[in-house]
Amino acid sequence: MAEFLTTAGLTSAIETVIRKANDKVTIISPYIKISKTYYERLIEAEKRKVSITIVFGKEDLPEDQDDLLGGFDKLLLYFCDNLHAKCYMNEDTAIIASMNLYEYSQVNNREMGVLVKRNEDGSLYKDIIQEVDSIIRKSDRLYKVENTKKNKHIQSNNGTCIRCGCEIELNPGAPYCRSCYKDWNKYGNVFYEEKYCHICGRLERTTVEKPMCYQCYKEYN
Numbered sequence: 001m002a003e004f005l006t007t008a009g010l011t012s013a014i015e016t017v018i019r020k021a022n023d024k025v026t027i028i029s030p031y032i033k034i035s036k037t038y039y040e041r042l043i044e045a046e047k048r049k050v051s052i053t054i055v056f057g058k059e060d061l062p063e064d065q066d067d068l069l070g071g072f073d074k075l076l077l078y079f080c081d082n083l084h085a086k087c088y089m090n091e092d093t094a095i096i097a098s099m100n101l102y103e104y105s106q107v108n109n110r111e112m113g114v115l116v117k118r119n120e121d122g123s124l125y126k127d128i129i130q131e132v133d134s135i136i137r138k139s140d141r142l143y144k145v146e147n148t149k150k151n152k153h154i155q156s157n158n159g160t161c162i163r164c165g166c167e168i169e170l171n172p173g174a175p176y177c178r179s180c181y182k183d184w185n186k187y188g189n190v191f192y193e194e195k196y197c198h199i200c201g202r203l204e205r206t207t208v209e210k211p212m213c214y215q216c217y218k219e220y221n
Contacts (some may be wrong), residue, residue: 051166
């Protein structure tokens, strides 16, 4: 069952979502000012090869936060100008809350939210994923540190999940990470449009049937 959280519980639960992520972390917050604790947890997650996606909005990212996030190797950063939602999730847990990812909010504000676990509220968790994916699709991607090697498929065994953009084993016949494959496999629609080229990792309209951009397709074949 969903769990109600107040300010202290939210602060702890968001840290746990990052700390226990194995495949991906998604953060949706109009305002971003990452605390030292959350920053350290995100660094640890990246070292575990967890895909990190952050969506913010309302105003430009403060320069210090831009510099901070620019130090990550695989972080995906998006801007959504009409964003007001706040959501923090990994492959197992989602938190819908009033609290921004803002250190001031954690210390000074009265906040509340709800924690949802995938194995207890699968239908509700699925609804959250669908709305999060919709927000990301409607957002503008700001940057992603990408592998720019030519003929990447020849020089590396690393590919990209065509849905979340995390690094996986190069295999055009299986272009999803474990978590995204579980989501896709519920419907098995081979024509469902995804976001990334499986080989070069660049933003591209792809599907399970066509998991790579045209240039990578030509080189791969």
